[in-house]
Structure formats: structure tokens, C-alpha cells
Amino acid sequence: MKNIIFKNLIIFIISLFFIIIFLEVLNLVLSGVPIYDKLGINRFQLTYIKSKNTKINNNFFPRNENSIINKSYIENCGYQESGIYHQTFTPDLNGFWNNDNKLYKNTDIVMIGDSFGMSSCVNSPYDFRSQLEKKSKKKILNLSPGSGGPLKQLRVIEEFTKDTNFEYFIWFYYEGNDEIDLSREIAKNFFGKEMSFSRKVTDKNIHPFSTQYRILASKDEIFVDYKKLLKWIDQFQNIKKIDKDYAKKWDSEILVKSKIFLAERLRGLNSLIKYFNNEKRSTDILEKEYEAVVKRMNIYLNSKEITKKYICYLPKYTRLVHKKKKPSRS
Secondary structure: OOHHHHHHHHHHHHHHHHHHHHHHHHHHHHHOOOOHHHOOOHOOOOOOHHHHHHHHHHHOOOOOOHHOOOOOOOEOOOOOOOOOOOOOOOOOOOOOOOOHHHHHOOOOOOEEEEEEHHOOOOOOOHHHHHHHHHHHHHEEEEOOOOOOHHHHHHHHHHOOOOOOOOOEEEEEOOOOHHHHHHHHHHHHHOOOOOOOOOOOOEOOOOOOOOEEEEEEEEOOHEEEHHHHHHHHHHHOOOOOOOHHHHHHHOOOHHHHHHHHHHHHHOHHHHHHHHHHOOOOOOOHHHHHHHHHHHHHHHHHHHHHHOOOEEEEEEOOOHOOOOOOOOOOOO
């Protein structure tokens, strides 16, 4: 009996060893996104712990001289992004981010995309547009609304570049969510609907989870305040309207760190599962609608005699780790 138990124990240890080796090899070959959400980790607590235990490049901290009290806007994205600082920007005459108003008359490049184009939660001068200007030595008008898909972006270009002289047009397409956004925009008839592109801005002290922009009242607001966040969670714990993940009580740090470790160790396995779980392709109707959006954009740009037009395709990271897998849209 003892021999059987001993043999089973040896088999178990050897099996566990090979499982660990297998997972480590997968992590090395397929470095997919860790499965934090599947382990039920509060996203704010995750960012808080990661920011405390990760070496932060101080060069990316927002520059205080670029943040103007009572004129700059602030977005509470830091709780889910850097864990240390929020995004601040000075709106132009149409509410877009840090553009010189003169660029609406004459510029070299007009660019548009979603949060990638806007460089969500990346402060100047490290945002996409600033770096592209530095490299290209050209003036750029960035009209990325920060959310929304190709159809909304089309309407933004039609609305705000009527009187703009420019030579290049760059359009960013993100594989991860632009199809989903397009389907929503089609359902809401964004083709013919009158639209407002103004940003929601408030001078009130809104709760930390709001996606609204508010006016910067103090430069201390640039940096995240987890004490204030925890106080707000505790105060509004039982309000049903709030996302459960937002109002969820924080677990002990030891438990969360254990979950983070497990998520990091299983990221390769998660990526392998995604490889065999083929994504559903868009319907022919959606593909035709996307083509219609591109065609309408092309007609508009041709009317302005713009010949240097580029679509920059941004793939999903979770697909990019598999070099042989084709994108969801050819």
C-alpha cells in the first residue's frame, strides 16, 4: 500500500514538473495578455499593485507646465492605465486634444483614429501625434475622438476639415474593436444622423469612475488618489447603477498578488486557447458597410484633391503573437 502511495506521489510530482515546464515554454513562445479578468481581479486594485511593484519611467510623467489650471481638461484614466497619473490636455476650439487652432486652416497632415490615435492616457509630448510631428517635421491636426469606430471618424473628418488645407491623410483602423464600434454606429444610423462631437465636460468633482472630462482645478489632481478612490467605493458600495467591478471591495493584497502570479503563469495557455478558438468573421453586410464608409471618405478627400491617403492597420496583440493566424478582416 505504501509503495502504491509513494509511486503515485512520484508520478504526481513528475507530472506537475512537466506541466510547469510546459506553461513556461508557452509563456516564452506565446506571450499573450494575462487573464486578469477571468480571475476576478478588481481592475483598479490590479493597476494599484502593478504600479507599486513596477519600475516607472519618470520621463513619461506629465509636465506641469503643460497643464493650465481652469483651462486644461483631465480624464481619470490613470486608475486603469499607468496607476500613477491621469491624462490632461488643453482643448482646441472644437474640443480636440492639444491642437493649435491655426491647424484648422492649414496643416500638413490630418490624422484620425480611436483611443490609439488620441494616445489615450499618454500625456504630451509623448503622445502619438507629438512623436510623429517630431519624426516627420510636419504639422499634424489630430481629430481622433478617442472613442467610436470608422463611421464616427468619417463624420468627424467631414465636419471639421471643410475649410482645412492639408496634403496627407492618415486613418488608423484598430482590429480589436473598430468592427464592433462600426456595427453600433450602423445600428444608430450614423450615416445620416445629425451628430454632436462636443466632449462632456464638467467643473464638478465627479466620481473617480466617470468617463467625463472635467476642468483641472489643481495640479495635484494630475496624480491618482487611491485613498479617495477607496473612500468613494466604500460610500457607494450598494448603489446598483454602478458597475459591480467598480464598486467591488478590494481583496487582500496577498490574495491579489497570488492571482496576478497565476495570471502571468497562464498567459501562454490562454493565448494557445485563443489560437484554436477562431474568431467569427464579420458578415458580408458589415464588410459592405465598411467599404461604403471607406468609399465615402475617399470621395470626400478627392473633392479636396487629397492624393496622399493612408490607412494604418493596427492588429490585436492577442492575435499578433500567432504569426500564422490571419486577421479577422483581410
